[in-house]
């Protein structure tokens with residue numbers, strides 16, 4: 398049986414009222430305008446044609462019918478921004494690729510309000526449910542390109558195009574993975590951890606390994622000394638921290654084997670490390686500090702400023718250097734934490750609401 402979504406049905410019915418001549422004219426002009434960017438005229442479905450028709454011919458209607466804001470990324474930051482905007486009676490849609498870092502969190506104990514902690518997946522479910530309660534559109538998929546069309550933004554997915562006055566980028570980052578077999582299992586069991594600020598407390602008095610090089614890894618090893626006397630700094634490539642860090646690491650009693658890591662495995666709740674000189678070490682938990690890939694290219698392709706790690710630079714309203722384009726959460730240069738991302742979201746959403754045309758109640 399053929400099934401169509403309610404929005405498509407409304408689009409088709411409305412286009413029938415407008416008349417097939419108008420539809421053809423709208424489609425033809427869209428094709429001509431976008432010949433270089435669109436693969437086929439089907440990219441613009443009936444609802445999009447209706448919207449564009451209304452926008453061109455009845456711009457006051459368009460203000461009401463067009464989307465106020467699209468949010469790219471449905472992790473804690475993006476979902477929180479959506480909840481705020483929906484509660485400001487704004488039309489908002491979240492497009493999400495479905496691989497939030499938060500889904501990997503076995504149980505977070507530092508996110509306020511959950512006295513006994515909350516699983517990352519559960520927190521995401523709760524945020525999605527809260528968004529749906531206020532009419533947030535949640536769409537699974539990836540945005541491949543972001544463009545500007547006058548004062549509006551056009552976000553293109555594999556088979557859909559979204560248009561809005563404002564965009565919030567909440568695309569996060571991807572951690573570089575350590576060479577550990579069955580890594581998802583190790584993360585789920587807390588044998589591999591990524592964030593000392595988040596869960597250093599849970600590693601209290603454990604035998605902790607930090608795997609990485611450079612000042613970042615030294616900094617995390619020193620940070621973790623707050624929680625345990627047994628901290629070891631391991632490297633995959635033998636690179637050494639700066640002289641100053643070496644002295645600090647030594648003063649703090651952080652072990653630094655000379656040999657580099659040959660293999661890492663885990664079994665029976667322990668992490669087993671073999672060094673190139675044959676020494677075998679056992680740890681309760683291991684923190685990889687191998688860097689990350691920040692997912693900021695949709696914004697940087699529009700010229701948004703970023704730092705050397707590709708994190709986006711924003712003003713006090715979370716607006717990037719591209720007016721109307723906001724960035725929140727891990728994609729921004731800041732402390733990468735859920736509470737920080739949701740704070741960013743509140744700031745950005747409130748500024749977006751005040752910048753959009755007023756939506757006075759009829």
Ligand SMILES: Cc1cc2nc3c(=O)[nH]c(=O)nc-3n(C[C@H](O)[C@H](O)[C@H](O)COP(=O)(O)OP(=O)(O)OC[C@H]3O[C@@H](n4cnc5c(N)ncnc54)[C@H](O)[C@@H]3O)c2cc1C
Pocket residue numbers: 469470471472473474475492493494495496497498499500501502503504505506507508538539540541567568569570572584590591592595596692695725726727728733734735736738
């Ligand atoms: C193992 C682990 C444990 C952690 N523990 C804690 C903890 O206890 N407490 C804490 O505060 N933090 C913790 N963190 C950090 C926390 O998960 C992140 O800070 C948080 O998820 C960032 O939220 P975000 O919304 O910015 O990005 P994310 O949650 O990563 O979400 C980004 C979303 O954007 C989507 N996306 C990316 N590109 C596109 C695109 N082009 N189109 C559409 N969608 C796209 C992705 O699919 C993803 O769903 C932990 C992280 C890890 C890995």
